[in-house]
Amino acid sequence: MAKEKETVPISLITLTLGIAVTGISFWYGQNNGLLPEQVSEQAPLVDDFFQVMVTIGTALFLLVEGAIVFIMIKFRRKKGDETDAPYVEGNLPLEIFWTAIPAFIVIGLGIYSVDVYSQMGGFDAIGSGIAHNHSHHSVEIASLPGSEANLLMAEGDNREYGMGATPVEGKLPPDLTVNVTGIQYAWLFNYPDTGIVAGELHVPVGKDVQLSIEAQDVIHSFWLPQFRIKQDAIPGEKTLLRFVATQTGHYPVVCAELCGAYHGAMRTEVIVHNQEEYNQWVAENQIAAVPDLNKAVAVQQERSDGAFLEPFVEQMGVNEHTVTALQHLH
Amino acid sequence: MTTIIDASKNGGKPVAHGESHGEHPDYRLFGLLIFLASESLMFGGLFASYLIYRASTTTWPPEGTEVELLLPAINTIILISSSFVIHQGDSAIKKNNVGGMRFWYVATALMGIVFLGGQVYEYLNLGYGLSTNVFSGCFYVMTGFHGLHVLVGVLLILGVVWRSRREGHYNESKHTGVEMAEIYWHFVDIIWIVLFALLYILTRL
Amino acid sequence: MTQAELPLHTPPSQSQGHQHPEKWSWYHYFWYNTDHKVIGIQYLVTSFLFYLIAGVMALFMRAELSTPDVDLLSPELYNAFLTNHGTMMIFFWVVPAAIGGFGNYLIPLMIGAKDMAFPNLNAIAFWLNPPAGLLLMISLFFGGAQSGWTSYPPLSLITNNVGQSLWILAIVLVGSSSIMGSVNFLVTIFKMRVPDMTWDNLPLFCWAMVATSILALFSTPVLAAGLVLLLFDINFGTGFFRPEMGGNVVVYQHLFWFYSHPAVYLMILPIFGIMSEVIPTHVRKPIFGYKAIAYSSLAICIVGLFVWVHHMFTSGTPPWMRMFFTISTLIVAVPTGVKIFSWVATLWGGKIRYTSPLLFGVGLLAMFVFGGLSGVTLGTAPFDLHVHDTYYVVAHFHYVLFGGSVFGIYAAIYHWFPKITGRMYNETLGRIHFVLTFIGANLTFLPMHELGLKGMPRRIAMYDPQFTTINQICTYGSMLLGFSVLPFMVNMVWSWMKGQPAGRNPWRALTLEWQTTSPPAIENFDEDPILWAGPYDYGIDTQGAEEETVEEMLEEVKAEVS
Ligand code: HEA
Ligand code: HEA
Numbered sequence A: 001m002a003k004e005k006e007t008v009p010i011s012l013i014t015l016t017l018g019i020a021v022t023g024i025s026f027w028y029g030q031n032n033g034l035l036p037e038q039v040s041e042q043a044p045l046v047d048d049f050f051q052v053m054v055t056i057g058t059a060l061f062l063l064v065e066g067a068i069v070f071i072m073i074k075f076r077r078k079k080g081d082e083t084d085a086p087y088v089e090g091n092l093p094l095e096i097f098w099t100a101i102p103a104f105i106v107i108g109l110g111i112y113s114v115d116v117y118s119q120m121g122g123f124d125a126i127g128s129g130i131a132h133n134h135s136h137h138s139v140e141i142a143s144l145p146g147s148e149a150n151l152l153m154a155e156g157d158n159r160e161y162g163m164g165a166t167p168v169e170g171k172l173p174p175d176l177t178v179n180v181t182g183i184q185y186a187w188l189f190n191y192p193d194t195g196i197v198a199g200e201l202h203v204p205v206g207k208d209v210q211l212s213i214e215a216q217d218v219i220h221s222f223w224l225p226q227f228r229i230k231q232d233a234i235p236g237e238k239t240l241l242r243f244v245a246t247q248t249g250h251y252p253v254v255c256a257e258l259c260g261a262y263h264g265a266m267r268t269e270v271i272v273h274n275q276e277e278y279n280q281w282v283a284e285n286q287i288a289a290v291p292d293l294n295k296a297v298a299v300q301q302e303r304s305d306g307a308f309l310e311p312f313v314e315q316m317g318v319n320e321h322t323v324t325a326l327q328h329l330h
Numbered sequence B: 001m002t003t004i005i006d007a008s009k010n011g012g013k014p015v016a017h018g019e020s021h022g023e024h025p026d027y028r029l030f031g032l033l034i035f036l037a038s039e040s041l042m043f044g045g046l047f048a049s050y051l052i053y054r055a056s057t058t059t060w061p062p063e064g065t066e067v068e069l070l071l072p073a074i075n076t077i078i079l080i081s082s083s084f085v086i087h088q089g090d091s092a093i094k095k096n097n098v099g100g101m102r103f104w105y106v107a108t109a110l111m112g113i114v115f116l117g118g119q120v121y122e123y124l125n126l127g128y129g130l131s132t133n134v135f136s137g138c139f140y141v142m143t144g145f146h147g148l149h150v151l152v153g154v155l156l157i158l159g160v161v162w163r164s165r166r167e168g169h170y171n172e173s174k175h176t177g178v179e180m181a182e183i184y185w186h187f188v189d190i191i192w193i194v195l196f197a198l199l200y201i202l203t204r205l
Numbered sequence C: 001m002t003q004a005e006l007p008l009h010t011p012p013s014q015s016q017g018h019q020h021p022e023k024w025s026w027y028h029y030f031w032y033n034t035d036h037k038v039i040g041i042q043y044l045v046t047s048f049l050f051y052l053i054a055g056v057m058a059l060f061m062r063a064e065l066s067t068p069d070v071d072l073l074s075p076e077l078y079n080a081f082l083t084n085h086g087t088m089m090i091f092f093w094v095v096p097a098a099i100g101g102f103g104n105y106l107i108p109l110m111i112g113a114k115d116m117a118f119p120n121l122n123a124i125a126f127w128l129n130p131p132a133g134l135l136l137m138i139s140l141f142f143g144g145a146q147s148g149w150t151s152y153p154p155l156s157l158i159t160n161n162v163g164q165s166l167w168i169l170a171i172v173l174v175g176s177s178s179i180m181g182s183v184n185f186l187v188t189i190f191k192m193r194v195p196d197m198t199w200d201n202l203p204l205f206c207w208a209m210v211a212t213s214i215l216a217l218f219s220t221p222v223l224a225a226g227l228v229l230l231l232f233d234i235n236f237g238t239g240f241f242r243p244e245m246g247g248n249v250v251v252y253q254h255l256f257w258f259y260s261h262p263a264v265y266l267m268i269l270p271i272f273g274i275m276s277e278v279i280p281t282h283v284r285k286p287i288f289g290y291k292a293i294a295y296s297s298l299a300i301c302i303v304g305l306f307v308w309v310h311h312m313f314t315s316g317t318p319p320w321m322r323m324f325f326t327i328s329t330l331i332v333a334v335p336t337g338v339k340i341f342s343w344v345a346t347l348w349g350g351k352i353r354y355t356s357p358l359l360f361g362v363g364l365l366a367m368f369v370f371g372g373l374s375g376v377t378l379g380t381a382p383f384d385l386h387v388h389d390t391y392y393v394v395a396h397f398h399y400v401l402f403g404g405s406v407f408g409i410y411a412a413i414y415h416w417f418p419k420i421t422g423r424m425y426n427e428t429l430g431r432i433h434f435v436l437t438f439i440g441a442n443l444t445f446l447p448m449h450e451l452g453l454k455g456m457p458r459r460i461a462m463y464d465p466q467f468t469t470i471n472q473i474c475t476y477g478s479m480l481l482g483f484s485v486l487p488f489m490v491n492m493v494w495s496w497m498k499g500q501p502a503g504r505n506p507w508r509a510l511t512l513e514w515q516t517t518s519p520p521a522i523e524n525f526d527e528d529p530i531l532w533a534g535p536y537d538y539g540i541d542t543q544g545a546e547e548e549t550v551e552e553m554l555e556e557v558k559a560e561v562s
């Protein structure tokens, strides 16, 4: 059916259209403004990847939708024309073409995904021994003491899912480890090195931070939109997120997994300090916090007590009905 | 299921437009096979979950919930041999021997009932319950589900026997219902073999 | 020789116990009936009622979301609506309408059979639906299931046990119904085609139903297993999904998604089939690449069984799993693309009639491509880590489910309305319906992409005030959508009673269902249908015979044959 397409003007038009589509796609890929600020080392990786996908997506979208609009106008039935259209059953080369191109694109995207995922530290998730030498200790403290789950789940301890060290960080232990616990409906942050317990996450900028995440009651999901990372907090299973914050400021921490009626209120903040501020914060809070690790554990055991939450209400940004609801529950 | 078997009352008529679709103009067998393929996936789901639980637990089964072997082994032998017994019934009907078919089918049903009895006896004597731990949960759910299938199988077989009272209801050329009961029974058997391997043998390795 | 036979092949007069009236009266539609056409209509009408109910729930949810705070609904009620909206839309609307409704109505007609292979099983399968729906409605009086249509434990174990248990029973019932239906479809298509109908000129809708049925048969039982375990955990003290008892919550997610990912293809494959019927007919051109479209359904079916973990990228899944399922997910884009491009090529050079079915078909094409592309972005684990469980996902699946499945069902309703009722619908109302729906859908669901990317999670009744404006746009869109069903309903009711008589074949289509009267007689065909052309052979046989009607041609062919 190539006959109709052979005239020169059409190929010229095709060329112009091609350039226009490419141009628009690249422009939109770069300038869509759909993603929030980038605050972690992973964020630019994800965003570049997203840009590539938006570019490809826009091009495909414009091609297909453009074709549809064009067809709908060009080939609408003339009034009174009751005849059938020409008999065209298929066109093998064309069909091979539009099977091959998408195949090509998705293979490319697949390889790119693996690469990005690897650079983000995804492949280090299952606790590689050395990297966790330092953190392992803290992980144990954070685990539910004496819970049956631990006795039954043999490999429970090194089954960690999520994001670990990036290939660049290699086998170095993280600069800071924080144990994160999700409960209905709040996040608790426990700094094993200093014994601080907080309702929002404080981290120093530019430092390699590792979060060891767990959940006490139901599944939650720890999401830092500006950091482009997310990991479910799973009861009975420890998960991991490791990142380097690249910019100071206050950013939201969001629970992304439905965890009950007040799931939407399970929000807090991550505060990225510069080093001095961070040290200051640690100093201030270490006095306030009981430097006794056992106490930290005990605190967690009382997790389901609504009253326990009250002191944290303000700093965690949990609104009042959350707490009231919790108190109703228990 | 019985409603489908009902349709066989009108059976025996030549196919309207003879031809193309070969040997089995009765669709019920084909339907049953498809259904069983699907059904096996249900067990497949349970088996897969069981294996995951097993893989993530050090002592499996956990202490205090060990399984017994002797009775289940006997039960297994009964169930497996019943497959041969029911096949005798099928061969009988193919020789137009309705009496023989009834005999073997009743025997199969009895073996099935003995199996179920053994199963109940085992339940009563295990000393742990459904909710003791994950293993016991798997154990009861899996064997219970299978037991339910055995029960249905027994009812199907008895249904066939009941139908066969009528003179000429089944004969050498018309016995799809008989065959369906047999196939279903083999299916129940195969599932049991896998189940036995998972629950009674894998727990000893 | 085993030669038992179903009564189907014996003429009605001869088959004992199957005495049909000449024509069904209205009350036959409200009771147990084994005629596949009655069952098809029963499916369509009941599922549409559920669509309205689930739609009203969505409207309430949108109203709640027009402000950041909790004002209209309590958070518990919001979650109950959310759960039941998703559940009803999927299990009580799209699946029964597309598979149960059109599958039953069309398959025997399209292959020239008198009924399905197992009419009784078919009727039973349908009658499992009303009680299931009733259970769901009852559950709402107990507060309803509140843990999302995915019902992940432990949340589903600790919130509203009564509602959750009723929910499980309802799903198990419709699941069984869908298995029975699939057995029936497969046997019917494999065994009951008119003698000349080879696989090469099987209508593409039937091909799609083969793929759909295989998928349903393989995946539904696994969901049943998962739900039964959940039911035991809730009611009988087991601990499969209770970590404190040694259970594992991620196992449930695998069991659930092993079904529910294929379920999304269950909801689109029949629609793809519908597209392949609607487009050629209304552009008077053969389908482009029949074989490619037929086989790509099977490809989607097979690959679709191995992508389920893409819903669990942020859950307890090791890296290799995340990567493996990234790749397998991306692969699905290829066979789907083949279909999309083939339809576009079918449109190309056609003589396009702006009828309502075609408009919805083209609208589907436009929206599905968008939803599919966002699906591909979700399929890549590194990016999904950011947008999982956000409104970006909500946007994706409404594009494919609303813009895909629902548009497709609308197209099918308009396309086969003359066949089902014997009357024409009103074209103007149909076009108004299309325009409102198209604008409404994009207004509602397009902005949701941005919400998700910017940081708004899904399933929340209260949200960060920074998202207010965009949410309000979505809410306005949903109001338009709510309004858009009115012209449709008026059209359907009015046309069914008062519409122009349609005749056998108003679209001059070539598939067999158009050879019989509208509505078809009780056993479908007065005389055995004749396969005188391929299902999409527009432009060859009919070209030279412009002034001949299809009926006249049929007469000729018949004369030649005998
Ligand atoms: C009709 C239903 C339907 C359909 C057809 C699809 C189709 C697809 N879906 Fe979607 N999906 C859902 C319904 C559906 N989905 C639902 C309901 C959910 C949410 C469940 C929940 O959590 O509640 C979901 C969620 C969902 C997720 C999980 C997101 C998350 O929770 O984090 C993912 C991730 O991979 C995904 C991917 C895909 C892909 C790759 C396709 C592909 O099949 C799309 C293929 C189509 C195209 C790609 C477009 C046409 C092709 C071309 C124009 C060719 C060229 C294209 C390329 C080269 C890219 N979907
Ligand atoms: C086929 C599937 C389908 C369809 C068609 C729809 C249709 C719609 N959906 Fe739905 N939706 C889902 C499937 C679907 N949805 C699923 C699976 C979920 C996930 C659930 C979960 O997370 O568990 C979801 C979740 C979901 C959310 C996310 C909630 C959250 O995460 O917090 C939202 C929010 O806006 C939404 C909105 C809508 C809207 C506005 C429509 C509109 O298209 C609806 C239009 C409305 C109507 C058509 C009704 C019109 C009726 C009238 C005007 C009344 C007339 C009455 C009489 C005559 C009696 N849906």
Ligand code: CUA
Binding pocket: A182, A183, A184, A185, A186, A219, A220, A221, A255, A256, A257, A258, A259, A260, A263, A264, A266
């Ligand atoms: Cu915690 Cu949602």
Ligand SMILES: [Cu+2]
Binding pocket: C260, C261, C264, C307, C308, C310, C311
């Ligand atoms: Cu999916």
